[in-house]
Amino acid sequence: MIALKKKTKATKCSDHRTISLIAHTAKIIAKILKRRIERKIEDVLGEDQFGFRRGKGTRDAIGMMRIIAERTLEIDEELCVCFIDWQKAFDRVNWTKLMQILKETGIDWHERRLISKLYMDQKVRVRLDRGETGSVQIGRGVRQGCCLSPILFNLYSECLTKEALDGLGDFKVGGQIIQTVKYADDLVLMAKEETVLQGMIDRLIEIGRCYGMEMNVEKTKVMKISRQPTPVTIKIDQKQVENVKCFKYLGSLLTDDGRCTCEIKSRIAMAKAAFSKKKNLFTSKLDLNLRKKLVKCYIWSIALYGAETWTLRAVDQKHLESFEMWCWRRMEKISWTDYVRNEEVLIRVSEQRNILHEIRKRKANWIGHVLRRSCLLK
Known part of the structure; x- marks a missing residue:
């Protein structure tokens, strides 16, 4: 085991x-097990x-959150959103509970036995700058770096949230109640009413502790999506959530x-x-076409x-086009004080204004990706 700095x-x-x-x-064993289960x-x-x-990824989760926010504001409603942070989520998985969940899911005992051997009998040594520590027994958690860990944690997290939030929630989209948006251990809770959200959090804390999970109050945040947002009073163990x-x-x-203006500026x-x-590198004597490819790639x-997932306003488009010209000017070492027009800069680098076209192309590809399958984003 090695330690990487956060x-x-x-x-x-x-x-x-x-x-x-x-x-x-x-x-190899973990890969075979993954394919089986x-x-x-x-x-x-x-x-x-x-x-x-x-077929799913970060852009789908981000897009889901943006669509929910836009629909809420479109019909002039309010939505309370809580971004949950679990303390060391992958390292807190209870093995006994995990084995029980795997059994209830219908995983054959042969696979369960192998998973049990891989996790429950493991010993680790920590590699440090001065060498390695002695072997120690691990008592909980799924290993970060193992191909089995993501799907095992997803199953563990799914059972936790289903048990905790069953029958709760008041936010509907298209007639369907949406309680959460999840990306592995990144959990977002949402409700129209503050009291409903507090009830969901309280229940999640209670059931989470049965699963060995603890919320990090300092990193958990709450937000109200509204045309005129007001502070939301949410508490975790009597501590106010920011x-x-x-x-x-x-x-x-x-x-x-x-809106996406802050995101685009960032x-x-x-x-x-x-x-x-x-x-x-970008201003060196390398071939112009190579430098342009490097700029677009990196x-x-x-x-x-x-x-x-962006919804672009006129001001956002101007920011993006200005950034595009900034790249070409810096690449060609053209200062603003040189009074060179943008058209002349584009001629020098043999380019047209492409950044907005690139965004539209990405949007079209993503929309096609969403429409080809059944999902909440529809």
Whole structure:
């Protein structure tokens, strides 16, 4: 097992994430087991789980949240949203409970026995700068770095939320009650009424503890999506949950006004910072076409993360087009004080304004992806 830093100045154990280095034989067994049990687990998982599933990803979860916000504001209603953070979620899975869930799901005892052997009999050593520690027995959790862990955790999380939230919730879309949006351990709870949301959280805390899970009050946030948002009073163990106007969900900023302007500005700022770090490469004497490909591959990919889900206003389009010209000007070392028109810059780099076209193309591909299958996004 090795420890990776979550942040630059990591000094505490909680500032690190452990990754398991597994023997090749164990990896092969885990892969075979995954193929055997995956379909049965998929049948149990709800449409609101987007993590580690074929045909689903972060853009679908982000898109779901944006669509919900836009529909809520469109009909002039309010929606209380709580972004739940579980403390060390993957490391808190109770093995006895997991084996019970696998049995109830219909997983054959042969597979359950192998999974039990892989997890319950494991010993680990931690690799540090000065060498390795002695072997220690692990008593809970699924290994980060094992191909089985994502689907096992998804099943565990699904059973937890189903048991906790059964019969609760008051938010409907298309006649269907939507309680949660999940991406692995990233859980979003939603309800129209503050009291309903508090009841859902209280129940989730109670059942979560039966599953060995604990909420992180400091990292859990609450937001009210409304035309005139007001603070929401939500408590976890008598501690007030912080109200926020924007929240970074799966790398994308969600705001209480349902707009994408803050997200677009944030993405552009990150892309510009990435360009500045590799400025010597992008402004070098490399072939022009190669440098343009590098900019589109490494810089535009940062700026356009989640662009499929954006609803663009006129001001947002201007920001994006300005960013596009900023890239070409920096690449060709053209200063604003040189008074070179944008048209001249585009001629020099043999380009047209393409960034908005690229976003539209991504949107079309994503819409086709959504329409081809049955899902909540429809």
